[in-house]
Amino acid sequence: MALSAALLAVAGDLTQRIHDGVVARGFADIRPAHGFAFARLAPGGATVTELAAHLGVTKQAASQLVDEIVRRGYAERRPHPEDARARLVVLTEQGWACTRAAEASAAEVVGAWVELLGEGEVRALRERLTRIAPYGPIRPAW
Amino acid sequence: MALSAALLAVAGDLTQRIHDGVVARGFADIRPAHGFAFARLAPGGATVTELAAHLGVTKQAASQLVDEIVRRGYAERRPHPEDARARLVVLTEQGWACTRAAEASAAEVVGAWVELLGEGEVRALRERLTRIAPYGPIRPAW
DNA sequence: CTATATGGTCAAGCTGCTTGACCAGTTCGT
């Protein structure tokens, strides 16, 4: 099997399994794309424009995505402390809970890989992938 | 950086770069999803239903995707030799050319990884990813 | 203090998927 094919197959499967795990933990109204938004919002919030840049989509699309997660109680819009034009989107407690669920779910999948490859190999995998990971916006795998 | 985040970032970047390379080689009317269809069609053709199962979408969606690549000259529908209900979708010469372009493009990206990690590490990466790659349908990474 | 740039939203439109209905042809049960 070719490296690129294996990588894409594993990535797709990973996404699916994380999502399944998140749903199984009680967060049924969440799409995989939301997870990438949560990751950007988690540290201390972000503006819609920052989120758009991170996700590689237009501001309008990011704004719409924020609408969804706000409507469902995962985040809220607050006035930005330094710029009256901007609004800071921050996770609610439910948003944090969902983020933790996603992390637990991801850890579960990685745990299955440890079963197959052993801990050392998985660590090596992580180290190598980290070294070739790009900096720019997150891009959908297709 | 977490393993799962690195993997998804690398996968998204890989998809984007392969696609860019395919476009640069003169195949501008192709989406990343088409590549996964080509991979299934390449050996000796496939039916719409087989393609749908491979891509994890409905028959209708697969049929529509086949419409596109047929309209653009990458494949053609032939009567199925063993089942008069079915139609065998096979790549045209242009479809093969595009497939080769995608392979060359992928090889280019992997070449960049070899620059970063060395040949042995990349081989090890391939071997490990192959071992954890799933069997089922290909799934979008999000 | 005007002129331009930036953050955000509203509105309309498109693309790629879904569900539902249906026909042609194959396979199964008796």
Add this chain to the structure above:
DNA sequence: ACGAACTGGTCAAGCAGCTTGACCATATAG
């Protein structure tokens, strides 16, 4: 052998998530 049920494929309608374009409010530069 023959009707019932299943399977491959298409047509049609609808929807979700994105895009482009226009616009307002605030900030920054000359």
